[in-house]
Amino acid sequence: DIQMTQSPSTLSASVGDRVTITCRASQSISSWLAWYQQKPGKAPKVLIYKASSLESGVPSRFSGSGSGTEFTLTISSLQPDDFATYYCQQYNSYSTWTFGQGTKVEIK
Amino acid sequence: QVQLVESGGGVVQPGRSLRLSCAASGFTFSSYGMHWVRQAPGKGLEWVAVIWYDGTNKYYADSVKGRFTISRDNSNNTVYLQMNSLRAEDTAVFYCAREKVGKRNYFDYWGQGTLVTVSS
Numbered sequence: 001d002i003q004m005t006q007s008p009s010t011l012s013a014s015v016g017d018r019v020t021i022t023c024r025a026s027q028s029i030s031s032w033l034a035w036y037q038q039k040p041g042k043a044p045k046v047l048i049y050k051a052s053s054l055e056s057g058v059p060s061r062f063s064g065s066g067s068g069t070e071f072t073l074t075i076s077s078l079q080p081d082d083f084a085t086y087y088c089q090q091y092n093s094y095s096t097w098t099f100g101q102g103t104k105v106e107i108k
Numbered sequence: 109q110v111q112l113v114e115s116g117g118g119v120v121q122p123g124r125s126l127r128l129s130c131a132a133s134g135f136t137f138s139s140y141g142m143h144w145v146r147q148a149p150g151k152g153l154e155w156v157a158v159i160w161y162d163g164t165n166k167y168y169a170d171s172v173k174g175r176f177t178i179s180r181d182n183s184n185n186t187v188y189l190q191m192n193s194l195r196a197e198d199t200a201v202f203y204c205a206r207e208k209v210g211k212r213n214y215f216d217y218w219g220q221g222t223l224v225t226v227s228s
Contacts, residue, residue, distance in 0.1 A: 001170075034214035036153075043203055043218035044153065055216075087153055091212050095167040097143070097155040 002026050002090050006100035012108040019075040021103045023088035028068045032092040035064055035073045038102075039084045047086075048073065075105075083107055110134040110217045112204050117222030120194055128189040130204030130219055138162070138182040141207035143215060144189045146200035146224075154200075158207070159187060172198075194226045 003026040013019050023033065031051040036044035046055045048064035051071055061076045075082055088100040116128040130142070144156040157168045157178040166178050177190040187204055201223050205215035 032212065036215075038153075043220055044215075045218075046214055046216055049208070049214045089153075089214060091214055094212050095158075096169070097158070099145075099153040099155065102152040 001096055002029060002092060002098050004088055004090055004098050004100040006086075006088055006103050008103060009101065010104045010106060012106045013078050014108045015078055015080060017078045017108075019078050019082075019105060021073045021086055021088075021105075023066075023071045023073070023100050025069045025071075025090055025092075029090045029092035031067045032090060033064075033066070033071050034089045034091065035062075036087045036089065037082075037084045038087065044087065078105070110206065112206065112217055112219035114202065114204055114219045114222040117202065117224045119225045119227060121228050122195060122226055124194055125190070125192045126194060126224060128191070128202055128204075128222060128224070130187045130189075132185045132187070132206070135206070137185040140209060141213075142178075142180060142187040143205045143207060144178060144187075145203045145205055145215070145218075146198075147203070147221075148197070148200045151200075156202070157189065191224070194224075196226050198224065199226045200224060 005024045007022050033051045035048040038044040047058050047062050052064045063074050085102045085104045111133045113131045120126050143158045159166045159178045175193045180187045201221040203221045204219045206217040208216045
């Protein structure tokens with residue numbers, strides 16, 4: 001099975017900072033990667049799909065890049081609403097989907 | 109608008125069974141693959157199971173294989189998760205999620221979740 005590893009696990013940042021989260025796959029997943037944002041007590045919300053495509057309605061300060069085994073999510077200028085936990089997810093397989101362990105973005 | 113509403117959660121003793129339901133509305137349910145994803149308290153997301161749009165294929169995480177069964181009723185726009193032989197480690201919020209239409213895809217809509225607590 002494909003394993004997904006995110007880093008860091010926790011990130012402390014200030015409003016206006018540029019933030020980057022990394023996700024690594026244990027084997028190539030081409031560009032079959034999504035990023036989700038989750039706030040406490042809420043369901044996850046998709047931000048990025050196919051590694052770099054912005055989901056409709058998501059602010060353009062969010063961007064994704066990468067292919068194969070290395071991916072990044074970047075928030076160009078962190079806003080108060082962005083403090084949350086972020087998960088990557090691979091969907092390379094037809095029979096299993098895997099999430100990274102999550103990255104919590106905290107207020108510095 | 110797309111809505112997914114889970115129900116059926118609660119407190120159950122170890123070894124017992126529980127069935128979760130997810131009622132869908134606002135889209136053509138029979139055209140979409142549906143998933144269950146869970147999240148243990150304070151932990152990350154864990155994919156649990158998928159059922160294809162027509163119910164012909166079902167796949168499970170190793171952690172639930174042989175104990176959980178996913179099914180769907182396209183006439184009633186509902187997906188189910190039958191959970192047997194429950195363990196303490198199954199305690200989690202269970203979400204249903206819609207897979208974006210296509211051959212393999214991400215989850216574009218999620219329900220609000222239902223909490224399952226396995227405890228004696």
